[in-house]
Amino acid sequence: MCKYIKIEDLAANAIIDMLEKKGLNRVSYKQIIQYGNTIKKIYDEIYDDYTVLIMSGEAVSSFIRNYSNYFFIDTFENDECIVLKDGITTELLREEFRARLPIELLYSFTCKASMEALGLAA
Numbered sequence: 001m002c003k004y005i006k007i008e009d010l011a012a013n014a015i016i017d018m019l020e021k022k023g024l025n026r027v028s029y030k031q032i033i034q035y036g037n038t039i040k041k042i043y044d045e046i047y048d049d050y051t052v053l054i055m056s057g058e059a060v061s062s063f064i065r066n067y068s069n070y071f072f073i074d075t076f077e078n079d080e081c082i083v084l085k086d087g088i089t090t091e092l093l094r095e096e097f098r099a100r101l102p103i104e105l106l107y108s109f110t111c112k113a114s115m116e117a118l119g120l121a122a
Contacts, residue, residue, distance in 0.1 A: 003043065003051045003105065007063045010036045010055065011071065011082045012097035013109045014118055016090045021120045028079040029060075031118055038117035043108040070096075 014027040014035050027035075036053045043051050064073055064082075070093070074083045084093075098106060108114060115121060 006054045007059045012093050015084050016093050025084040026081040028081045034117040039108045047104050
């Protein structure tokens with residue numbers, strides 16, 4: 001079976017951990033790519049499955065349009081980033097983006113290797 005992981009899941013889940021562990025309300029495209037590739041590797045290996053990451057420019061544009069009440073794009077230190085809007089809490093993001101994830105995928109999003117891909121090593 002094939003599992004699709006969309007940019008909205010990657011960005012929202014990355015920002016949840018960035019905000020809670022570093023107080024940062026943003027994640028760069030570079031970090032999302034590293035994070036996504038790590039999640040794909042973990043999920044494919046542990047669960048003997050196959051995942052497809054949906055992170056194209058078109059997917060990002062669609063994500064920002066569909067979730068413009070949560071996120072916007074900005075540049076920080078010459079890196080394009082997805083940024084969480086003021087007033088949006090990690091609790092709200094968890095309800096919207098983590099509550100529906102299968103436990104296996106949630107593990108892949110939150111395990112040690114995924115945190116390290118975001119620069120959030122323990």
